[in-house]
Amino acid sequence: MQTNLNIQPLFDTEIEVLCPATVANLVCGFDILGMALQDPSDRIRMRLSKEPGIRIQHTDEYKLPTEPAQNVAGAALLDLLQAIPEPVGIEISITKEIKPGSGLGSSAASAAGAVVGANYLLGKPFSDEDLVRFAMAGEKVASGVKHADNITPCILGGVTLIRSIFPLDIIGLSAPPLQVTVVHPQIEVRTSDARQILRKEVLLKDAIRQWGNIAGLVAGFLKEDYELIGRSLEDVIIEPVRSILIPGFDEVKQRSKAAGALGGGISGSGPSIFMLSKEAATANSIAEIMKQVYTQLGIESKVYVTSINSKGCEVRITG
Structure with a gap:
């Protein structure tokens, strides 16, 4: 985790994050290999608030929890907010095109997109590895296990290898056109x-x-x-x-x-x-x-x- 964070909140900015579907395991690489896809993608709209707390809205049909600790995006954001020195609020609206339970990284898209967006609105104080760690808290809500094979390609793109979770060791892999x-x-x-x-x-x-x-x-x-x-x-x-x-x-x-x-x-x-x-x-x-x-x-x-x-x-x- 980074120390001496330089937080520069963008309170007057609203963003949309496109969060790609992912294929985890790639057949033989259980929990260690993953790949991001061009289609489908979730969309998350976000803005900061001076009123502390996380407020979640869903604009889709899936009726997912809005209580932050029970929502994969909310859990990831709670982990991220604990790492910053000053309290801020986050308002987030999620539109899911990746159906929950599809096997296409639906929970990872929400968790990864939320922390990528929050990092942008805070002035990008966190590294990609930090963001993967935060987003893994969302995966634990979804499956009971912290795993990164969907989270990592969703954040970094391409094909990724997770050599180790503890400590986190991520390798991006080049790949031919497929x-x-x-x-x-x-x-x-x-x-x-x-x-x-x-x-x-x-x-x-x-x-x-x-x-x-x-x-x-x-x-x-x-x-x-x-x-x-x-x-x-x-x-x-x-x-x-x-x-x-x-x-x-x-x-x-x-x-x-x-x-x-x-x-x-x-x-x-x-x-x-x-x-x-x-x-x-x-x-x-x-x-x-x-x-x-x-x-x-x-x-x-x-x-x-x-x-x-x-x-x-x-x-x-x-x-």
């Missing part, structure tokens, strides 16, 4: 529930295979080796357990790879499924396959054809 196709079946898989079904112990042979895939995926990104990326998008520990919660998962994955996808899997804790492709035409073909699978299952779905967001949360002055 098309990302995501399907969100309109069912909910709660992150806390998806964590509870995981095995507490794994076989050494499975761990070794998983370590090889993580290393291969990171190397594939850095070397811009599409074939290596594809070979490394394999999970022998988490996906076999969590995929049973997602109808149509196996069919989506098999048909997408047959259509030319490099690979993919569960986005975060699900139910969304993502696939990476080298070409836009392939990504669009996969989108049609995803729609067909869920139409045949009688499950409503939303499909995105997007790409990697290299910027992360963006602040725009609105007033």
Whole structure:
């Protein structure tokens, strides 16, 4: 944490923060790898107040809590405000386009966007790592666990590796141009529930295979080796357990790879499924396959054809 903070509050400024969806885990990198997406994004409007306290409003249909300690954005802001020497108030209005429980980093978008916006309004006294730490308090409200695989790419953009949480050690990874196709079946898989079904112990042979895939995926990104990326998008520990919660998962994955996808899997804790492709035409073909699978299952779905967001949360002055 920074010391001797230089706080310069912008009381007469209103901002809007665009907070991108994220894909956590990237198949084999449970809790350590994440990627920001161009679409969808939440929007948060914020301003400072001379009246201390956090006041939260939602302008969407999800009826999320507005009590700061029970709201992911509020919890993150409470953590941030404890680190500044002078009391200020924050007024925040959240419009969620990333559906809660989608597996696309909905809670991370709210928590990350809130602290990025607050940092801007306070004169940017905090580092990116500070902001990740504050936002992790919001993730604890959402899932009961402080994890950063969604938070970090949401704040920093691109693909990120969290080598360690305590102490926090974040590495930004370069990546080749990639098309990302995501399907969100309109069912909910709660992150806390998806964590509870995981095995507490794994076989050494499975761990070794998983370590090889993580290393291969990171190397594939850095070397811009599409074939290596594809070979490394394999999970022998988490996906076999969590995929049973997602109808149509196996069919989506098999048909997408047959259509030319490099690979993919569960986005975060699900139910969304993502696939990476080298070409836009392939990504669009996969989108049609995803729609067909869920139409045949009688499950409503939303499909995105997007790409990697290299910027992360963006602040725009609105007033």
